[in-house]
Amino acid sequence: MKIVIIGGTGHIGTYLIPRLIMKGHEVICVSRNKRQPYNITPIWKLVKQISIDRVITEQEGIFASKIKELNADVIIDLICFTPKSAAMIVEALTGAVEHFIHCGSMWVHGHSSEVPTHESQERRPFGEYGINKANIESYLLSMSRLKGFPCTILHPGHITGPGWLPIGPTGNLNPETFIKLAKGEEIILPNLGMETLHHVHADDVAQAFVNAIENRQNAIGESFHVVSEQAITLRGLANAVAKSFGQVAKLSFLPWEAWKKTVPERDAELTWDHIAHSPNGSIAKARRLLNYNPKYSSLEAVQESIKFYFEKESITI
Known part of the structure; x- marks a missing residue:
């Protein structure tokens, strides 16, 4: 066609x-x-x-x-x-x-x-x-x-995928979140980190x-x-990313109103958009009618994107 x-x-x-x-x-x-x-x-x-x-x-x-x-x-x-x-x-x-x-x-x-x-x-x-x-x-x-x-x-x-950064555990596109997790450094998540990304x-x-x-x-x-087969929580993503670098995630938490004051305004705007939506979608209909079968989990898609970014920017841990 x-x-x-x-x-x-x-x-x-x-x-x-x-x-x-x-x-x-x-x-x-x-x-x-x-x-x-x-x-x-x-x-x-x-x-x-x-x-x-x-x-x-x-x-x-x-x-x-x-x-x-x-x-x-x-x-x-x-x-x-x-x-x-x-x-x-x-x-x-x-x-x-x-x-x-x-x-x-x-x-x-x-x-x-x-x-x-x-x-x-x-x-x-x-x-x-x-x-x-x-x-x-x-x-x-x-x-x-x-x-x-x-x-x-x-x-x-x-x-997400190679060539652009994924939405990270803080709900925005700041690459420092991934770098800190890779180094075993502390990151601060909004609320209890239980909002979801998909x-x-x-x-x-x-x-x-x-x-x-x-x-x-x-x-x-x-x-x-x-979407992928399962959504992932902010803290779940943080823990998984840190583990992929051989680290244990060091997480602390702040209520939203306090947390947003710790990051640049644009980061806060993106984070709010993502945690307010907290998407978690079913793919049952797409599986049934379109034979959709995602190859990547949320974490696998994120990991591939991070790996590409670290190599491109020559970031060594």
Whole structure:
């Protein structure tokens, strides 16, 4: 099939595009060409690259028509962040594409309630990103029901893998947390460290997109969680990371209001977003309907990412 991937040079596309090429598909990658994939292999020579700035062309009202002109069988949108963008795509592509797959987010659920969270549970999103992603999902599924728009929504957790840092035990991206754990130094966690993170390796996310294409009849009109098999607590992650370096984690704890004053403002903002959501998603539906079977546990995905980062930055312990 001819498959167009919008935003294909980032985390997911780095793994997704080679998977699709290996299966014999014709792949067109649409991006701004502002960066290269995290892992360039010879297979990327088989990918047709098209440079389109989505922000500018959406303002001009021509982005969706440019995508339609590519005459794809399947379109995968990895960078749709507003309901307005989604509506423009649906209006242009209705009746013109066999399968449209949108990359959502576990943030559509808002605060965790009954866990593991299932796709059918009531949504209570908060924050601009989560609210927008939830509204996009609602809109796409309504278009599927009302107009037969052939959409699927995949909701990844905290995507990680070689090339970028994972969300760490303090709920943010500060690499010092991992360095301290590797050296056996103390780290301070917010509250009791019992909030959860739900990582997923980018290659497992790529697997889910491929499986959605190959299980089209089960996938259309549905949304799915794409995470590792189990979420992990902040303290659980801290203990496991320290152990992987032959250390015992030295942990202390502070209530949130006191803890946030000990870190830079941006770190505190990221931490709050993660501990307030505390995602913990079920993959039972994706297993049943898409044959999704993540290769990596949360810890394995994090460890691979840390190893790459330490080697790249020449950090020795």
